[in-house]
Amino acid sequence: MSGSAVRWMGEAIALGRSALGETAPNPNVGCVIVRxxxxxxxxxxxxxxxxxAEKIALDxxxxxxRGATLYTSLEPCAHRSDRGPTCAAIIPEAGIARVIIATEDPDPRTAGEGIRALRDRGLSVEVGACAQQARDSMAGYFMRVTKGRPRITLKLALSIDGKIALPSGESKWITGEDAxxxxxxxxxxxxxILVGRGTLxxxxxxxxxxxxxxxxxSPRRALLTRGDPVEGWETLSSPEQVYDLDGVNELLIEGGSGAATAFLKADLVDRILIYRAPLLIGEGRNSVGYIGLDAIADAHGRWQVSDGKALGIDRLEVYERVRG
Known part of the structure; x- marks a missing residue:
């Protein structure tokens, strides 16, 4: 892969990331046209x-x-819709000569068909530039299409010793303004965003x-509870109901210990964001309860560090679930 292809696909992926959280149930695709x-x-x-994204860039x-190269972070759509022509149709009509695609669309309505349609129209098509970066940027979409549920992120604001609050429940504020x-x-x-009934x-x-x-x-709000519905909140009676959510690629769990424990025990958390503050609490409230592990050996190999950085006086630690 040439340095130029990496550069321009990087631009396309960055554009797609800027739309994360706004496009569901569709993917947050980015596209650039280069001459x-x-x-x-x-x-x-x-x-x-x-x-x-392709329609916006072409317009x-x-x-x-005409004669230019189009870079897109996901295979152009090829399935018919009453909302307009497919991207695989309008790209050749616009005179694009070459298309570089980061990764194939997992949606079975398009998977491979967009690439085939472009090649059938005589365009030069290359696939695989920055593929993993593109999939990472659309992780929620890929999770929903392949697994039938959103990507689930658990956010925890912790002290050095892993507490989320004092014994009294006071937790405002553990972290600083940057975090x-x-x-x-x-x-x-x-x-x-989902929280538990106790947090509400x-x-x-x-x-x-x-x-x-x-x-x-601001995203939709959901409540994990077996109790009565609350006005202004969508309700999930169990973590497994994430499979029934409509139009959600990315779900963020923000509190508290009960909701965190339930989703971890169900093994439905894909990413953990720990905002760790430089303070010690000692006796206090734990971030999670029993999640089904009875031996340290069973805990190893389940999570890996994927990122980390300082946020003012605090530090962000990012962990990804390791799945077979």
């Missing part, structure tokens, strides 16, 4: 899943698209996004 090693247009999937490019701002960015990238009762959280310019990206 003479210069980007002439770019786009990301629109809010609610339309327009598609911006206009006649300049809390990062949590709001994660909220903006989620389609739904204790904190009555709004769970909105309060970062300047991103206020409209």
């Amino acid at each position: 003479d090693d210069r980007m002439i247009s770019g786009g990301a999937t629109g809010r609610g899943g339309r327009p598609h 911006q490019a206009g006649e300049a698209a 809390r701002a990062h949590v709001h960015l994660e909220r903006a990238h989620a389609d739904m 009762r204790a904190d009555n959280p709004s769970l909105d996004v309060r970062l300047p310019g991103l206020e409209e990206r």
Whole structure:
């Protein structure tokens, strides 16, 4: 793979990441159109899943698209829709000469068909540039299409000794402003946020996004409870009901210990974000309870560190579930 292909596919993937949390149930795709090693247009999937990234980039490019190269982070759609022509149809019509695709679409309606349709129209098509980065950027979409549920992220704000609150329940605020701002960015990238009944009762959280310019990206709110529904909240009676969620690629669990324990015990957490504050609490409330492990040997090999960085006085640790 050439350095130029890596560069431009990186631009496409970055555009797609900027739309994370806005496109479900569609994927957050990014696309750029390049001529003479210069980007002439770019786009990301629109809010609610339309327009598609390729359509936006092609409309911006206009006649300049003729003979150019199109980079897209996901195979262009090929299944018919009453919302407009397929991307696999409009790309050749726009005069694009070459298409570079990061990864094939797992949706069986398109899988391989978009690539085949482009080649049948005489376009040069290459697949595999920055494939893993592209799949990572659309992890929630890939999880929903292949496993039938959203990607599930558990967020925990902890002290050095792993406590989420004092014995009294006081937890505001364990982390500082930089960590809390990062949590709001994660909220903006989620389609739904879930908390347990205890957190609702204790904190009555709004769970909105309060970062300047991103206020409209506040996600849907869900409550894990076997009790009566609460106005303004969607209800899940068990973790397994994530398989019934409609239009959710990314689910963020924000609190508290009961919800965290339930999802970990059900082995439905794919990613853990730990915001660790430089303070010791000692006796206090644990982040999770019993999750079904009875031997240390059973705990090994289940999680791996995927990222970490300082956030002001705090530190973010990111862990990914290791699955066979």
